[in-house]
Amino acid sequence: KAGVTQTPRYLIKTRGQQVTLSCSPISGHRSVSWYQQTPGQGLQFLFEYFSETQRNKGNFPGRFSGRQFSNSRSEMNVSTLELGDSALYLCASSLLEGREQYFGPGTRLTVT
Amino acid sequence: AQKVTQAQTEISVVEKEDVTLDCVYETRDTTYYLFWYKQPPSGELVFLIRRNSFDEQNEISGRYSWNFQKSTSSFNFTITASQVVDSAVYFCALNQGGKLIFGQGTELSVKP
Secondary structure, X not given: OOOOEEEOOEEEEOOOOOEEXXXXXXXXXXXXXXXXXXXXXXXXXXXXXXXXXXXEEOOOOOOEEEEEOOOOOEEEEEOOOOHHHOEEEEEEEEOOOOOXXXXXXXXXXXXX | OOEEEOOOOEEEEEOXXXXXXXXXXXXXXXXXXXXXXXXXXXXXXXXXXXXXXXOOOOEEEOOEEEEXXXXXXXXXXXXXXXXXXXXXXXXXXXXXXXXXXXXXXXXXXXXX
């Protein structure tokens, strides 16, 4: 089976812009989660979607949003980018809650 | 509150040495899942093991072994006869309702 894929792999944006990141889960996985990784804060949970519904949300401002489509693919959007949003954004998919999550290669976002 | 602590920020060993990575967790749940992930320099998180709270049996997979002790809320990871390819950041994580709570990670450097 193909693994989790994320596009794009690298992005450079300017403060105030918005960005959309895409994630395709492993075939058959209906749960998709997003994480932000920074040197200072480590790995932090953003949100989780299951069957197009957001089930969990982390402690991030409303500028961070996401959605999941009927084919389980997911997107996350960050509006009004700030310098502090520079990070590696990781997407993970899972078969069921509590099961292992498989991660994609990540999208490295740089905000200038 | 749920929390994962990896007290060792960095560990450096010489090839063929054994090394143990510590993980201590906090949770009020009676049913929970613990994980270890490896993050090599490429950045992608690689799933290593999942353990549920009802299974305290130790696990061995090749040079890797895990020791889960509920009495001390610990889930430690040992690499026997370490190799240069083991150099990576290792994360311990706790599953809370579908989201992973990660420790800060331990950077392992194996020198030839």
